[in-house]
Amino acid sequence: MSVKQPTIRQLQLVQALARYQSLSVVAEKLFISQPSVSIQLKNLSDLLGLPVYQMRGRVVELTDAGQAVLRSANQIFQSLDNLKTDIDNLQGVVTGTLTIAVVTTAQYFLPLLLAAFTQRHPQVEVKLEIGNRDTVHARLRDNSDDFYLFSQIPTGVEVLESPFLTNELVVVAPERHELAQQENISLARLSHYSFILREAGSGTREAAINLFNFHGFKLNEKMTIASSEAIKQAVSAGLGLSILSRYSVDFGLVPGIKILPVEHFPIKNKWRLVQRSSRKPSLTAKAFQQFMLDNGAKILAKAKKDITSASSVLP
Ligand code: PGA
Secondary structure (H helix, E strand, C coil): CCCCCCCHHHHHHHHHHHHHCCHHHHHHHCCCCHHHHHHHHHHHHHHHCCCCEEEECCEEEECHHHHHHHHHHHHHHHHHHHHHHHHHHHHHCCCEEEEEEEEHHHHHCHHHHHHHHHHHCCCEEEEEEEECHHHHHHHHHCCCCCEEEECCCCCCCCEEEEEEEEEEEEEEEECCCCCCCCCCECHHHHCCCEEEECCCCCHHHHHHHHHHHHCCCCCEEEEECCCHHHHHHHHHCCCCEEEEEHHHHHCCCCCCEEEECECCCCEEEEEEEEEECCCCCCHHHHHHHHHHHHHHHHHHHHHHHHHHHHHHHCC
């Protein structure tokens, strides 16, 4: 064989000839003219110094040289297919680090979602920052992370948001509270009771105060605590009522507290995955966003069902 090598097209023709055993069918299948098929196969035969096919009646058959070319062609195309898979995998593999900063209320449900995500993409390393609103807002301004999680989005920064989950705020009271057995409690009535509220800047606090103001009432704030967890303990101890995200009640069970049926409650908002508009999302970030949109609500609904059925079998 000369130093020249068969072309990819000539190799494709030999493969097609082995399959269809007809020059005209090969031409038709590969969308080229029959003379072009004949010329290219003749050039290949000239290159090899041996014919690659022969006629047996009306059927075209590969010669031994043609069979040798076919074996190499199969290997070469297999190898090219593998190359494509390798490149697809390189482009498609979800790996590297995902950084997320979230406000404290999200700590009740985000770990469940991250567990499911990293189970699907074990090569991903997650860095999670949990802070108050000011801390997370500062990280958002500095473009420090792939994602932020807010229910109330801070203003003044250009962001892209993907709402993926409902955030319900509920009124909680000690189980033995005089309102605990009541139905249809009005805001007017509630405004006479003492409340323990989240710290200034908290999205939960802001939404609760806004609702009361909107209906012409004032929340009677007796205590401010910068932690939903500590608030639940305080409510359970009888220090007052509070307004909290339902996820902090469902996924952070504290005995001795009860959700009250109050008019205009639950306050319904959305949890939003937030990204800086200027940040180019990595493949991993895109996969995470899609995962949250597709599965976030479902995973939490199932987790809640599991908790409910587990607590119903407890003594
Ligand atoms: P926060 O969360 O009350 O913990 O600030 C809710 C939000 O972002 O609205």
